[in-house]
Amino acid sequence: MEYSQMLVNRIKTLCRQRGGITIHRLAKMSSLRQSTLDNIMRGNTKDPRISTLHHIALGFNMTLTEFLDFPELNDYAFEEEDEERKKSVFRS
Secondary structure (H helix, E strand, O other): OOHHHHHHHEEEEHHHHHOOOOOOHHHHHHHHHHHHHHHEEEEEEOOOOOHHHHHHHHOOOHHHHHHHHHHHHOOOOOOHHHHHHHHHHHOO
C-alpha cells in the first residue's frame, strides 16, 4: 500500500471513529480548505506537507505524533516506494 493511501485510510478511520465526521466538517475543524482535503482523499496529493498533516491532527484533537502513530505507517518502508518511482522514471 502506498503512503498516500495509508493517510487516506487513517483519516477515514478517524472520521468514522469520531462519530462519522465528514471531510467537509474535518476541513473546518482543521482550518484547511475543503479542496486541500479533497485532493488528499482522492489521491491527487500524494505527499501532503507536514503542516497540512499537523492541521489535520489538530482537527482530530491529536498531536501530529498521535496522528502518525498507526501500525501500517510504523511498518512502512519508504525505500520500496522510492524504488518503484525510480523504475517508473526509467521506463518513461
